[in-house]
Amino acid sequence: MPLSQTRKAVAIKVEGVDLSYGDNHVLKNVNLEIPPGDLFAFLGPSGCGKTTLLRLIAGFNRADRGRVLLDGEDITPLPPWKRDVGMVFQSYALWPHMTVERNVAFGLEERGLPKQEIGPRVAAALEMVGLTGLGGRRPSELSGGQQQRVALARTIVVEPKVLLLDEPLSNLDAKLRVEVRRELRELQKRLGITTIFVTHDQEEANTICDRIAVMNNGEVQQVGTPMQLYEHPGNLFVAGFLGTANIIDGKLVSNGPGVAYEIPGGGRIELPGSAKIPLHGRLVFRPQSVSLVPACTPPSPSNAHFLSSVAHREFLGATLRYGLTLGNQEVLIDVPFRSGDVLHEIGAKVSAVVPQSALLWLDR
Amino acid sequence: MPLPLTLPRIRHAAATPGQYALALAIAAFLVLTLVLPVVTVVVVAFKDTTGGFTLVNFADFFGNELFQRSFVNSVWVAVLTVALATVLAMPLAYFTARFEFRGSALIQTLGILPLIMPPFVGAVAMQLLLGRNGTVNLLLQDWFGFTIPFMEGLNGVIFVEAVHYFPFILINVTASLRNIDRSMEEAAQNLGASGFRLFRRIVFPLSMPGYVAGAVLVFVKVFDDLATPLLLNVKDMLAPQAYLRVTSIGVADPIGYVICVVLMLISVASLGLSYAATAGKDYATVQRGGGGLTRRRMSRNEAIGAYAIVGLILALVLAPHAALLLLSFATVWSFSPLPDAYTLAHYTRVFSDSAGYIWNTLLYASIAAGIDVLIGGAIAYLVLRTRLPMRHWLDAAAMAALAVPGVVLGIGYLRAFYAVQLPGGQSLATFWVMIAIALAVRRLPYALRAADAALRQISVSLEEAAENLGATKPRAVRRIVIPLMTGGIVAGFVTSFATAAVELSATLMLVQSNSDAPLAYGIYVFMQSPAGRGAGAALGVLAVLLVGVCTYLSNRVAENGNGSSHH
Ligand SMILES: Nc1ncnc2c1ncn2[C@@H]1O[C@H](COP(=O)(O)OP(=O)(O)OP(=O)(O)O)[C@@H](O)[C@H]1O
Ligand SMILES: [Mg+2]
Numbered sequence A: 001m002p003l004s005q006t007r008k009a010v011a012i013k014v015e016g017v018d019l020s021y022g023d024n025h026v027l028k029n030v031n032l033e034i035p036p037g038d039l040f041a042f043l044g045p046s047g048c049g050k051t052t053l054l055r056l057i058a059g060f061n062r063a064d065r066g067r068v069l070l071d072g073e074d075i076t077p078l079p080p081w082k083r084d085v086g087m088v089f090q091s092y093a094l095w096p097h098m099t100v101e102r103n104v105a106f107g108l109e110e111r112g113l114p115k116q117e118i119g120p121r122v123a124a125a126l127e128m129v130g131l132t133g134l135g136g137r138r139p140s141e142l143s144g145g146q147q148q149r150v151a152l153a154r155t156i157v158v159e160p161k162v163l164l165l166d167e168p169l170s171n172l173d174a175k176l177r178v179e180v181r182r183e184l185r186e187l188q189k190r191l192g193i194t195t196i197f198v199t200h201d202q203e204e205a206n207t208i209c210d211r212i213a214v215m216n217n218g219e220v221q222q223v224g225t226p227m228q229l230y231e232h233p234g235n236l237f238v239a240g241f242l243g244t245a246n247i248i249d250g251k252l253v254s255n256g257p258g259v260a261y262e263i264p265g266g267g268r269i270e271l272p273g274s275a276k277i278p279l280h281g282r283l284v285f286r287p288q289s290v291s292l293v294p295a296c297t298p299p300s301p302s303n304a305h306f307l308s309s310v311a312h313r314e315f316l317g318a319t320l321r322y323g324l325t326l327g328n329q330e331v332l333i334d335v336p337f338r339s340g341d342v343l344h345e346i347g348a349k350v351s352a353v354v355p356q357s358a359l360l361w362l363d364r
Numbered sequence B: 001m002p003l004p005l006t007l008p009r010i011r012h013a014a015a016t017p018g019q020y021a022l023a024l025a026i027a028a029f030l031v032l033t034l035v036l037p038v039v040t041v042v043v044v045a046f047k048d049t050t051g052g053f054t055l056v057n058f059a060d061f062f063g064n065e066l067f068q069r070s071f072v073n074s075v076w077v078a079v080l081t082v083a084l085a086t087v088l089a090m091p092l093a094y095f096t097a098r099f100e101f102r103g104s105a106l107i108q109t110l111g112i113l114p115l116i117m118p119p120f121v122g123a124v125a126m127q128l129l130l131g132r133n134g135t136v137n138l139l140l141q142d143w144f145g146f147t148i149p150f151m152e153g154l155n156g157v158i159f160v161e162a163v164h165y166f167p168f169i170l171i172n173v174t175a176s177l178r179n180i181d182r183s184m185e186e187a188a189q190n191l192g193a194s195g196f197r198l199f200r201r202i203v204f205p206l207s208m209p210g211y212v213a214g215a216v217l218v219f220v221k222v223f224d225d226l227a228t229p230l231l232l233n234v235k236d237m238l239a240p241q242a243y244l245r246v247t248s249i250g251v252a253d254p255i256g257y258v259i260c261v262v263l264m265l266i267s268v269a270s271l272g273l274s275y276a277a278t279a280g281k282d283y284a285t286v287q288r289g290g291g292g293l294t295r296r297r298m299s300r301n302e303a304i305g306a307y308a309i310v311g312l313i314l315a316l317v318l319a320p321h322a323a324l325l326l327l328s329f330a331t332v333w334s335f336s337p338l339p340d341a342y343t344l345a346h347y348t349r350v351f352s353d354s355a356g357y358i359w360n361t362l363l364y365a366s367i368a369a370g371i372d373v374l375i376g377g378a379i380a381y382l383v384l385r386t387r388l389p390m391r392h393w394l395d396a397a398a399m400a401a402l403a404v405p406g407v408v409l410g411i412g413y414l415r416a417f418y419a420v421q422l423p424g425g426q427s428l429a430t431f432w433v434m435i436a437i438a439l440a441v442r443r444l445p446y447a448l449r450a451a452d453a454a455l456r457q458i459s460v461s462l463e464e465a466a467e468n469l470g471a472t473k474p475r476a477v478r479r480i481v482i483p484l485m486t487g488g489i490v491a492g493f494v495t496s497f498a499t500a501a502v503e504l505s506a507t508l509m510l511v512q513s514n515s516d517a518p519l520a521y522g523i524y525v526f527m528q529s530p531a532g533r534g535a536g537a538a539l540g541v542l543a544v545l546l547v548g549v550c551t552y553l554s555n556r557v558a559e560n561g562n563g564s565s566h567h
Helices: A049-059 A100-110 A114-130 A144-156 A174-191 A202-209 A227-231 A234-240 B017-045 B056-063 B065-098 B104-110 B118-130 B133-144 B154-180 B182-190 B195-224 B227-231 B238-249 B255-277 B300-329 B345-353 B355-385 B391-403 B406-417 B432-456 B460-468 B475-502 B505-510 B521-526 B529-566
Strands: A012-021 A024-034 A039-043 A064-072 A087-089 A162-166 A194-199 A211-216 A220-223 A246-248 A251-254 A258-262 A266-272 A282-285 A291-293 A301-313 A319-328 A328-336 A351-356 A358-363
Touching: A012 A049, A012 B505, A024 A049, A024 A220, A024 A227, A039 A049, A039 A174, A039 A246, A049 A087, A049 A251, A064 A319, A087 A144, A087 A246, A087 B118, A087 B460, A100 A114, A100 B432, A114 A144, A114 A301, A144 A174, A144 B133, A162 A227, A174 A202, A202 A227, A220 A227, A220 B154, A234 A246, A234 A358, A246 A328, A246 B255, A251 A266, A258 A351, A291 A328, A291 B195, A291 B300, A319 A351, B017 B355, B017 B391, B017 B406, B017 B432, B017 B521, B056 B065, B065 B154, B065 B195, B065 B238, B065 B255, B065 B300, B104 B154, B104 B300, B118 B133, B118 B154, B118 B300, B118 B521, B118 B529, B154 B195, B154 B227, B154 B300, B182 B505, B195 B238, B195 B255, B227 B391, B238 B255, B238 B406, B238 B505, B255 B391, B300 B345, B300 B529, B345 B355, B345 B529, B355 B391, B355 B432, B355 B475, B355 B529, B391 B432, B406 B432, B406 B505, B432 B475, B460 B475, B475 B529, B521 B529
Parallel strands: A039 A194, A039 A211, A087 A162, A162 A194
Antiparallel strands: A012 A024, A012 A064, A211 A220, A246 A282, A251 A258, A258 A266, A266 A301, A282 A358, A291 A351, A301 A319, A301 A351, A319 A328
């Protein structure tokens, strides 16, 4: 019997959630809406409250304030066993005194399914995660990757309304991680089940998730698709956390007809005349948005540009990364590497250009 | 997105009603069976004849020459026992920690062997072997014309107790030596310390917490022991005096209670001292890894010396066992190095006349161990897995039983429950169930620690995973927690059972008729008269077998349990 794929996917909504452990305010007014069928990531540095939020949705943590809704139904008052929210634990939490089969059958037994239905459904779940034939083993007789699959099978076999995965790949080695995350994505799309995936690895979130909530310090910083977050980070934290960003301190000064950004310690960035300049915030741009032009090239009015010298150079394979000195700061620049290119030497004077569309002014 | 800051702040109960009910039931049990009797004892000690507060009873106690002597004797015996036990234990601990010594397995056995024979069982047998007219002294007299007073007066108590209790020191010291990180010793060597200096500056301080814990345990056990001095006919010590006052003068005599308070104060003070000395100073386990000291091979002479010492101690430990066995098969054994002839009559007699003792023992010890496992497991769960307010008080209350000597608990039961009438007109204090309950209370700390240790090994997420898949809390406990704790629970049960089966101090106070008496009491009664000694020894052999088998089983289970519940 295949796992039914007919069950309708469910939307998750988190409303105004606050949670403290004593004086430690761990979640601060968290609001999220996760559309049905999404593979959604909680991404943030260690200790920012991802696990706490996930456990709150599963019913293991109680909020001081706020609600969790599944398809509009408030599940806040329900204990964990009545929520029908499947969770895969970071440590897998496989029961060592039960075989793989018994582990997977547990949830069905608790739901009072007749025996003759349990067997086939367990077999189907094990097949789905590629563990057919290992049902008789104890968890201690499995590899890390196999244990991870058992934990997944144990959860999806009960066809929960939503699936919560707490750093499900962190116990796997680098190669297996890439393999399993792709499988996970395929399985999730096949089942169509709304899934939250906790990780502190941005590459993991970027490659498999539909949308990401970036968290820091118990607050949701921004929600969006990986590309949205990368191209339009909402604040300095998101810009710095996703990929590499140049975050430059300076002061706006008027420069004859136009405006320039003056860097402490000498150096300035000439801003394009048509730029929308906010009243506060810092200048942010990605290393790959910058191109180097010969120092004598006349500036174009639609780009920002600045003069600088090369402080260091790293060869990264497909790209070359230059570190440029600008006042008391350093600006990173990535240029594609093609063999035969002429390299700028350390100390060389260069002129750098950033298109206006790549300039961001961000706060916080 | 709206900011629903208007949502009310939610107040959550810290625990479920079921957990509250369980905690209350346990609290009620502990109050009735432990707190109330102990408080009764203390209150009576401070009451005058009209019921007012007084210190007169204490003045009487400290003004009386017999009690002064008893007090001094008790302290003397406990201190010298610790000293002698240290002398026995230290070389053994050092050999196993420092050398690659083949005799280490033997030493491990030595660490358990004495404990399976209650000291009072060995006492009479030791007298036959080492007493004034015992085997050794008769031979010494014949061959060399002198005797050694091993068993004269207090010496006998010290000797018997030290041989019985030295494993507590051995086990604790060995454990701390094993936990010493090898790198600590190597760091000291690297900085130039070696030989005895290294031992004094590094090894000795690091093993100190283990030694103090073991030594205090021995001190308290010996200080509180009632049966050994009684059987060796030493009456001027504190525990025997408490017993004699209450049984000969009556439950109304306040001096018995004063002695109880003194016993308890010394227990509490010693355990408090041990706690203060070891808390936060468990240096040995601060560093992960352990591995113990670097072991080296013994030279030939060292090995000979070591084997000689181990052999001597082994002989000492086996002496009471051997003597007991001989006595149980002896027709007559007095004023001669060995029994005159051998017989099975004592065993026949024990099985035909005294089967009741054995049956009672099995019954009481099973009930006690059952209660311990249930309550110990429940307290461990409430403390570790719930957020019940005041849950640590349950743990503390149960552990407090450690500081209550058996005599004190027994006297407390007599006093607190004497006036309570059962439907049949019998007093609650003399109802046999109270013996089982007293045993349960006394063994609860051990069962609790076993359950606590077992539960700590089970990751909380295992339970949460079950709840996540639809199991309610009670079902998650039943299907996940209890099966995984089985090893710890069984080990706790067997330990409680084995030690309850041979406990005598509280029992001695509570047994009112022979038909309610357990094995230990039977041995005590038989051993009182020379004619009964053979049968007493036969019962003693049975007791040793019972405890020995249980100890073996509990070790086996604990080892297996570790394997399967490891996550
Ligand atoms: N049971 C607890 N009691 C007290 N504080 C806690 C508890 N659990 C978590 N915290 C605190 O709450 C904060 C958030 O923890 P959480 O486990 O949610 O972080 P996380 O984002 O999952 O981090 P990681 O990536 O390291 O898993 C941390 O500061 C942590 O110290
Ligand atoms: Mg986490």
